[in-house]
Amino acid sequence: MLIRVSTYLYQRPKLVLSLLLGPPLIYMVVVYLGSLFNLLVYSFYYLESFTGLIVREFTLSTYAQIFEPANRDIFIRTAGMAMAVTIADALIAFPLAYYIARFSSPRLKTWLIIAVTIPLWSSYLVRVYAWKLILAQEGILSWFIRLIRLDGVLEWLLSFESIGGSSLALSPIGMFIVFAYIWLPYMIIPIQTALERVPNSLLEASSDLGAKPLQTFRTVILPLSFPGVVAGSIFTFSLTLGDFIVPLALGNSKFFIGQAVYSYQGTAGNIPLAAAMTMGPVVIMIIYLLVARRLGAFDAL
């Protein structure tokens, strides 16, 4: 019986293919793409402000709301944060990625890669929570800053209206630190992968031709590893754009995109506006992905 089934299937590769591909494809297309498409449709509906009901008629008025000053500020604020986080992560990640790729022995390399990937997979929420303890006004970081007598500098920084707040735990500076911490592994791994691909012969050629180590770094290694930086920045940028946990935990009344979407769909019940606002990050990501592909960043993913 089993043999006959086996032979039957062997003679029909197309049937086997559809049996294999069917379940995952149906699941992803119906559940995931279906939901995404549904969300897109909702972004063209609008909320009737008197009744608080969603009117299912095609309109672009919901999208027009995004460009109202309040919402525009949210977009600018979030994109600015995403950019700052991306730059900071690139600067912190590069030396470590460089060390892993070029100077660590194979044994050490295995362990370093594990040390970088474990935070990538684990306890996103707990890692945010850890900073709630660290950044608290009475917490360890303030204690340390007092210890090295820099508390004056900290207070000066917090006094700025745009980046400060009552304490580190409730300020954009705090959010910036936490975002940079949370997404750092996403930057290290693509850079390291890109650096691994720079062939040794190229570096030898460079030094044979008389380039000093710093020159080789600047003219050979840096340009060749740049796609890795771009690949990493896709993650840091996109993840910062869409996150609402960090702003909810550490932010103040100035909203970020994720937070705004969360509150629009929740308490306000304005699903169309929430949907239209998520399309913002989606579009930014698609443009970003297209640009990144032209720069060859996908090879480093």
Added chain:
Amino acid sequence: MPSKSYSGQRASWGLKLASVAALLFLHVPILIIFLYTLTPDEQTFTFPLPGITFKWFGVALQRPDLWRALTLSLQVAAVATLAALVLGTLAAAAVYRSNFFGREAISFLLVLPIALPGIVTGIALRTALGTYDISFSYWTIVIGHATFCVVVVYNNVLARFRRMQGSQIEASMDLGANSFQTFRYVVFPNIATALLAGGMLAFALSFDEVIVTTFTAGQQTTLPIWIFSQLSRPRDRPVTNVVAILVVLITFFPIFFAQRLSAQNSDIEGGSK
């Protein structure tokens, strides 16, 4: 990954220092939570700790709401992992063995749930549930988690398929084994550790997921949702510390072993989540 670029040269002190600093930045914060589980201070996060106590572990054990949340999280993670194992392996097998129209699109489709911000997946599923009047349940959480767990298994299994010798399968068939026997005795032993690694990563990913879950859980409380509610309105600070390290420990071991398994197979799979 072959270490062909390992130069054997010595790194400069500046580079070493920057690398160590980045590693500390990645790992010290979690250790701070371990420290705080011992604080007797219920109201603030005062440092240095005013004393040392072990009572919060006992207090946490007595909380029925925590046990319920833990049970729910474990059940969801187990079923989501199972679904991801089945769907991910099927998709990997299809992509590996045949060349069909739209093959490239499959990888793209599967990676989308983790490439786009979690809030997009979350709100899309929430809106779809609302549109079709599906009420929140255990299964709505599982469905949400499965969407982003599939790709983890898929990546691991597909990478293993690509390293497997196709001649092994041919030899098995030539020697008279039917398709099922070939799968049982040749294919499955080859991909077993990839399934294990992918499954463990999927489990960890589901167990501490919070973003999609807030949109698909309704009134149900998973362990991450419980922590999240404490994040914005802290009521049980010391107990939250205990729960946080519990989540760290439950996810750390599967991830660690999955990474070790992948590393033993000479490369890190699914590294770029």
